[in-house]
Amino acid sequence: MDEKVKYELEFPITSSPQLLYQYISTPSGLSEWFADNVNSRGEYFTFIWDDSEERARMASKKSGERVKFRWVDENNKDSEYFFELRILVDEITKDVSLMVVDFAEQGDLQEARQLWENQVADLKHVLGSV
Template sequence: MDEKIKFEMEFPIHASPQLLFQYISTPSGLSEWFADNVNSRGENFTFIWDDSEEKAKLLSKKSGERIKFRWLTDEEEGASYFFEIRIQVDEITKDVSIIVTDFADDEDEVEEAKMLWDNQISDLKQVLGSA
């Protein structure tokens, strides 16, 4: 199994950390921007898009701060990959950003994954009315 490539992206966003956290940590919030539908049972989340379904395990969550998931396909392979959405507040300016950490299979896929996150975060900004 080849090593995946880790990447991080930062998106400035105009919303309170508390509100943002609702959108990144709850099935109803995630289904507004991340997937068409999201269901959860305990720490198991199911993300549904048009014709596909992906399951992920909630690894950790810290209220108002961050959430971390691992796709079950990675879990089954014994891989320690994850994707994390973190809310960062600048101590001085109080500007809020979302930091996304994710993994891609290779360099080409990194670009594709970044474009996907770009699109998803712009959907989130529209939902928040801060686009």
């Protein structure tokens, strides 16, 4: 397996940081745009898409600002890979952006970016932020 590379994407979002945080940090919020279904048990989240299921641990969070999920194996052991969703607010304009930090194999980078663009488009639709 190729080594994965870290990448970041930033998406402007018309939403309050508090509302946006609900959609990036709760199972019900995440299941509205990120995965077909999301369940949580304590700090462990199960993300379900069609026939695939992935588990992650909420490694850190700061209310209203960011969440970080670290992928885990079947024994709940942390992998070296994670994805982080950060809410950025411009101090002057108060514009809100969502910063995505994720990993992908070099050959899959473009596809991974496209996937996030599609998912964040769904998030914007749910938020009424077009």
